[in-house]
Amino acid sequence: MTKDLVILAEDLMKVYQMGQVEVNALAGVSLSIERGEVVAIMGPSGSGKSTLMNILGCLDLPTSGRYVLDGEVVETLNDDQLANIRNRKVGFIFQSFNLLSRTTALANVELPLRYAGKIPDRRERARAALESVGLGDRISHRPTELSGGQQQRVAIARALINNPAIIMADEPTGNLDSKVGKEILDLLLALNRDKGTTLIIVTHDPVIATQTQRIIRLRDGLVEEKK
Amino acid sequence: MNIGQSMLEALETLNGNKLRSGLTILGIVIGVGAVIAMLAIGQGAQNTITGAISGIGTNLLFVSSGNQVQDVRNPKPLTLSDAQAITDPFAAPDVLAVAPIIQGSGDVTADGQTMRVSVTGTTPVYFVMQNYSLIEGDFLTQDNLQGNASAVVIGPGVADKLFSRRNGVVGETIRINGQPFHIVGLLQSKGGGMFGSQDNQVIVPFTTAQTRLIHRSVLNEVDELYVQAASARAVPFATDEVKQILRQRHRTPVGVDDFSVFSQADFLTIATTVTGVFTIFLGGIAGISLLVGGIGIMNIMLVSVTERTREIGLRKALGARKRDILIQFLIESSMLSLIGGVIGILLGWFLGFIVGRIAAASGNPFNPAISLNAILLATLFSAAVGLFFGIYPANRAASLEPVEALRYE
Structure with a gap:
């Protein structure tokens, strides 16, 4: 196999116990994503999108199945090891930005580095990351002093800071107007072009999906893949 | 995560909710202040x-009639002849001097001023024993x-x-219970005594x-x-000699x-025990308020954990381990109690100072x-209270599932 796979998932199942009923959120999803790809995950609500994102982002473990992220076998890891993988290999971007409102943009971007152990130049790295998303002049602003688009840029800088293997973006433009949303999407795509960052975007929006290289459609916990 | 930075961050977080943090700290301030005061x-x-x-x-040595430990029927009173017998250098070689004391209270009057004082009747040797010194005049003499x-x-x-x-x-006349007395000496101040101030006697x-008052x-x-x-070394021998003489004379x-002999060491032991118990008692009552303060911390930390569920989820998504979250919340709760502790020490010191002033003002x-x-x-103790009452909320925060926590509204 010559392809450099960053994600290899085989037959992922996730079963939730809802009272007496068992719900199959994922009913055997297999997929692979190459390094440097931009992939959109689409599907109606209840199709298992979020569950798949949580598992691919190592926030949750599959009930059964096999998942290899950037060479690490994930399904056997314990909580602390999962935290470590999330820290080093996954950058999250959320619909509602999820910044800590009490601290500055710089401190928000620095946060993943603080959980990564001793990193001497983390302030400089955080500053550089903010500059790379065009917020070099906003480093000491608090999230409440920034516009939605700027907040999402801070979140992107935060996702990039540890040079992750994948960036998981969950409706990254969902809380933004279309103009700012396009800017954010362009920024993400530019990062993919310039740095070769693997990008997984979970979205409802077909306009966004068409800008990606590949769309993975989910329905009832299963993949209907089209190139 | 390094501790210094975590502490700074905890301070920032507490600062973000000033009123709430302040009130929580106040609980600890009052608790620690009360304990310290x-x-x-007590001390x-x-x-x-x-x-x-x-x-x-x-x-x-202090000899008094009656037995404080056992019940004795018809104890004989001590008399001057008992005092005389104890001064016998052959029967009691370790006794240097004996002063008989007779004590009561009376009203003294002079220049239209009246005051109730304790009246002591004794012999000149008493002044030497008590280490009194004079501002002016003389002690009582053998002639007196x-x-x-x-x-x-x-x-x-x-x-x-x-x-x-x-x-x-000195030379002025005062009336004690209406009878005139010449002042021959004025004592130097000695401060408070066991049974009231020695300055008012x-x-x-x-x-x-004996005859008139x-x-x-x-x-x-x-x-x-x-x-x-x-x-001082002869105290035990002197005690035995005194007891021996009195036993013979009283035919007990x-x-x-039917008499008791106390030395200063006995009094010291009793006083230390009594005041020690008193101190522990006061401290224990004050400790209850510290406990209540601790429960306040626990309460507010639980609220804080619930409010910040999303933040906890985010931190976990970014790579925080269970331990990181645990430490973060423990630091916050210990900061609350530690700040409260420091202010409480100052408050306690201040309260003690006020009590001292009030005591001084009331003589x-x-x-x-x-x-x-x-x-x-x-x-x-206050840091421990913070840690102890912080453990449960912090543990609750640390055990949140990242997926659940991120979804929390």
Whole structure:
């Protein structure tokens, strides 16, 4: 196999116990994503999108199945090891930005580095990351002093800071107007072009999906893949 | 995560919710302040009391009638002849001197001022035993004693009240229970004693007191004998000798003395025990308020964990381990209690100071003592309260599932 796979998932199942009923959120999803790809995950609500994102982002473990992220076998890891993988290999971007409102943009971007152990130049790295998303002049602003688009840029800088293997973006433009949303999407795509960052975007929006290289459609916990 | 930065971050977080943090800290401030103040007051009382006891000299024995430990029927009163017998150098070689004491209270009047004081009738040797010194005049003399003289030595408190001065009062006349007495001496201040201030007393010759001021039913009865041992080391021997003599004279059955002999060491032990219990009692009551403060911390931390569920989820998504979250919340709760502890120590010190002032103003000089131990204890205890009451909320935060926490609204 010559392809450099960053994600290899085989037959992922996730079963939730809802009272007496068992719900199959994922009913055997297999997929692979190459390094440097931009992939959109689409599907109606209840199709298992979020569950798949949580598992691919190592926030949750599959009930059964096999998942290899950037060479690490994930399904056997314990909580602390999962935290470590999330820290080093996954950058999250959320619909509602999820910044800590009490601290500055710089401190928000620095946060993943603080959980990564001793990193001497983390302030400089955080500053550089903010500059790379065009917020070099906003480093000491608090999230409440920034516009939605700027907040999402801070979140992107935060996702990039540890040079992750994948960036998981969950409706990254969902809380933004279309103009700012396009800017954010362009920024993400530019990062993919310039740095070769693997990008997984979970979205409802077909306009966004068409800008990606590949769309993975989910329905009832299963993949209907089209190139 | 390094601790210094975590502490800074915790401070920022607490600062973000000033009123809530302030009120929580207030609970600890009151708790620690109360503990510190109570310990200081207890310690101050102990110092004052033991100081007063130490001030009476290390080689003194106090003999009184009756038995404080056993029930004795018809104890014989101590008399002047008992005192005489104890001075016998052959029967009691370790006894240096004996002073009979007869004590009562009376109204002294001069210049239209009246004051209630304690009246002591004794012999000249008493002044030496008690280490009294004079501002002016002389102690009572043997002549005063034999002559049944109307002479009196007064304490400085009496001079202050009656004459509003401490010089030139020797030679003045005062009336004790209506009878005129010449002041022959004015004592130097000695401060508070075991049974009230020694500064508010008048001392008259034993004979005069016996015949004119303090009436006792038995001839030559005395209330107490002060016995001075030859040295501090001779105190146990002197005690035995005194007991031996009194047993013979009172013809008491074996093992049932109808008198008690106390040394200063005995008093010290009793006083230390009593004030120690008193201090623990006060501290314990104050400790309850510290406990309540701790519960306040736990309460507010639980609220904080619920409010910040999303933040916790985010931190976990970014790579925080269980331990990181645990430490973050523990630091916050210990910061609350530690800040409260520091302010509480200051408050306690201030309260102690106020109590000291009030005591001084009401004529019982008394210094609440804040020991380093009390401060260390309060600091450690308040930090421990923060940790203990922080553990449950912090653990709750740390065990949140990242997926659930991120979804929390």
